[in-house]
Amino acid sequence: MRHGVARFVTGFLALPVALYLFYVVWPFVQAAGYSLTDWGGYSDTQKFVGLDNYVRLFKDELVRTAFWHNVFFLVMLPLVTIALALFLAFLLNVGGRGGRAGIRGVFGSGLYKVIFFFPITLSLVVIAVMWKAVYRSDDQGLINGVLMKVGLVDRDNPIAFVVDPEPFLGVPAVLWWLLLIAVWSGTGFYMVLFSAAMQSIPRDIYEAALLDGASRVHTFFRVTLPLLRDTVSVAWVYLGFIALDMFALVYVMTPDQGGPNHTSEIFASVIQFTAFRKGQFGYACAIAVALAIFTMLLAAAQLRITRRERIEF
Template sequence: MRHGKARFVTGFLALPVALYVFYVVWPYAQAVGYSMTNWGGYSDTQEFVGLANYVRLFGDELIHKAFWHNVFFLVTLPLFTIALALFLSFLLNVGGRGDRAGVRGVRGSGIYKIIFFFPQVLSLVLIAIMWGAIYRGDSQGLLNGILIRVGLVDAEAPLKFVSDPTPFLGVPAVLWWLLLIAVWGGVGFYMVLFSAAMQSIPKDIFEAAMLDGASRVTSFLRITLPLLRDSISVAWVYLGFIALDMYALVFMMTPNQGGPDHASEVFASVINFTAFNKGQFGYACAIGVALAIFTLLLAAVQLRVTRRERIEY
């Protein structure tokens, strides 16, 4: 019986596993192989160079710049997105007035959830077109038009937004404007995620805390956050992956897909620039492999640090 079951399972999984190996595992293996060559991408000539491409990474100024830009997103994107999503989800679930029926969320919380989640259903092309009109660097742009009308910006010198490499708090201004788009686009999803987790927490806990004189801030810090730690940990890992990518926004929103003057370069855009502009596919593969290893190590560290015993309630 067991042998028959094993044959059935093997036969059932053989084709999916073969397809996965061919379309997923094998391209990764090819990338590792190409990363050890000086392949130009447009010819069959491939000279084996060993780890020379990986050694080159440590002295590449463009890689250093892209690394710190990714670190900026890695710190700020999860922090701002999770903080705002937690605040909104707490407000929508237990931020209203308490009555005989217990603690309630704010009135119309269901509508607010739909509104905040709406960016998730938009395609990236629509988001780029919309924010391109908002960030337009002349008086016809939405933000510039508003700022000019209220007298905060001179009509002859409008803000450049995603074309502005001027440092702000030590970081190019263009990265802050890209961060705003990323937070706007992601906060709704994580608000819904945290709302679902909060709804699984018995309302009796919040009501007992209120009867004991705990304020909303205290109940949030002492009750909600500890019970949402697992959800927050998962969200932090997912947002970490997004922060280490950011290619789509950089490609579609910035001049020269990483400009101006490489002020918005990230690892993914450097891979594209190195492969298709410089014709150095072997070196680009090395950058991609290094990014994949760094991402896996970061996820492992994050899960290790945030791991704890599960709280039952």
């Protein structure tokens, strides 16, 4: 019987595994191979250069700039998104007044969940195009147009938004505006994720905490957050992957797909610029491989740091 089950499972998985190896794993292997050459991408001529491309990327000023921009997103995007999603999830699940039905969310929580979740149903490119209209630096932009009509912004000096290369708190202003879009588009999904995790927590725990005199703030930090640690850890890893990408927003919204003056460059935009504009596919593959290795190491470190014994309740 066991041999029959094994043959059935093997036969069932053979085709999907083969397709995965061919369309996912093999391109990664090819990219690693190309990263050791000076391939231009548009010819069959490939000269083996060994690790020269990897030595070069550590000296590349544009790569270093993109790295620190990705680090900014890597820190701020998970931090802001998770904090906001936890706050909203707590309000919508246990933030309302207690009653005969026990602890419950704020009034209209079901409607709020639909509204907050809606942005995640849109394609990221659609979101970028929409926000590009919002951020336009003239009177046709939604924000600038409204501010000009009420006299808060001069028509000759509008807010630059994503074309503003000036730093704010030591970071180019354009990155802050892109961060706002990423947080807006992703918070609803993680709010629903945390809401589902909170609903698995027995309401008796919350009621006991409130009877003991715990405030909502203490309940959140002493009860909810510790019980959601595993879910938060997984969300942090997912958001870390998103923070290391951000290509669609940068490509659609910023001038020259990484401007102005390279102030919004990230790893993905540098790879696109190096491969398709400079025709250095071998070097671009080296940058991509370095990014993949960094991403896997980061995910492994994150899961290792947050690993702990499972809390049963």
